[in-house]
Amino acid sequence: MTPLSSIDLAAVTGGQEYNNPAFGRCGPGAQDIGGIMGNVYTPQCAAHDAAVKANMEAGNNGFMSHLKALPLLPAAVGSWAANRFNPNASAPA
16 A cells, blocks of 8 residues: 555545546546546556646646656556456455
8 A cells, every 4th residue: 555645635535636537547548438448546546647737737748747757657557457457355344
């Protein structure tokens, strides 16, 4: 489990981008909703999205914003895989 900062927590709980249906969704954004990546939302994917958004707001272009958010990508991919292939793994017993 990865601890979340207050900024990341706000994003996951709807404090940021609450009107963007792709925010926190694992995968390439709104283009693939319901597609091959499935419809998986995780805190790790939301943290990655928040980092990309923060970098864009800081004046970086899309490529650099994603590049600077790259350290968060492995956790996002791992959370996607865990939830996509075993969605009940984190459910309480």
